[in-house]
Amino acid sequence: MTKLLETEGLTAHYGDFQALFGVDMTVEHGETVAIIGANGAGKSTFLRSLTGLQSTKGQTIRLDGQPIAGLAPDKIHKAGLAMVPEGRRLFPSLSVEENLLIGAAGKRKGPWDLKAVYELFPDLVAKKNNPGTALSGGQQQMVAIGRALISNPKLLLCDEISLGLAPKIIKDIYQAVPLIRARGTAILVVEQDVGQAMAVADRIYCFMEGRVSLSGKSSELTRAQIAQAYFGTEIA
Numbered sequence: 001m002t003k004l005l006e007t008e009g010l011t012a013h014y015g016d017f018q019a020l021f022g023v024d025m026t027v028e029h030g031e032t033v034a035i036i037g038a039n040g041a042g043k044s045t046f047l048r049s050l051t052g053l054q055s056t057k058g059q060t061i062r063l064d065g066q067p068i069a070g071l072a073p074d075k076i077h078k079a080g081l082a083m084v085p086e087g088r089r090l091f092p093s094l095s096v097e098e099n100l101l102i103g104a105a106g107k108r109k110g111p112w113d114l115k116a117v118y119e120l121f122p123d124l125v126a127k128k129n130n131p132g133t134a135l136s137g138g139q140q141q142m143v144a145i146g147r148a149l150i151s152n153p154k155l156l157l158c159d160e161i162s163l164g165l166a167p168k169i170i171k172d173i174y175q176a177v178p179l180i181r182a183r184g185t186a187i188l189v190v191e192q193d194v195g196q197a198m199a200v201a202d203r204i205y206c207f208m209e210g211r212v213s214l215s216g217k218s219s220e221l222t223r224a225q226i227a228q229a230y231f232g233t234e235i236a
């Protein structure tokens, strides 16, 4: 069966600085995959490359068998990639529901609509007419995830969704992941918290200095292997 996402030898540069050195990655249909790695390892650059925010002209990225490298971000979104950006980025003058509906513009066919998002995050129902920015950080994150889901992506990309949130809220947010995959949506999440990544993902890719330093099934990787791949050093 065709892979949902495939990159082959992906590279990325900021001027003379090379940030990615030949990243091979696959995501299967319906799979949850986590990218972990220290600050500056290239995780965000990799997601930016997938979504077209970083130039990938002439490279190999396939979404469900279709080449998407070098396409404009809106074309890649239409092809089925939606991103929950780091920092959430809600529209401050719009209500929760209006923020969600922005994601529905040009939506693909699929299981996600307003009703499904409110089922996923019931806390948002009572807040739907409030301005997005009047919500707690966790609720804003729920809106950002809902806004991406409502376009019915084949693959949902999440950049550090737990950043700046309290542990209890992070738990609430991550509880949504099995419900999202139950509707058939695959997820690629960037996560600095290794425990969280291993709990939620079928497979893990660890990045170090722009390269994949380790990959494998979460259930088969050891903490020691991950520490080595994450920091480049053994831990006691």
Ligand SMILES: Nc1ncnc2c1ncn2[C@@H]1O[C@H](COP(=O)(O)OP(=O)(O)OP(=O)(O)O)[C@@H](O)[C@H]1O
Residues within 6 Å of the ligand: 014, 017, 019, 037, 038, 039, 040, 041, 042, 043, 044, 045, 046
């Ligand atoms: N706009 C930019 N201009 C120049 N260099 C950049 C830019 N963005 C990122 N970099 C560099 O590219 C490398 C990879 O950064 P990237 O943000 O992808 O890493 P990351 O793993 O997502 O880290 P973090 O967790 O801190 O976001 C780093 O060395 C970073 O300094």
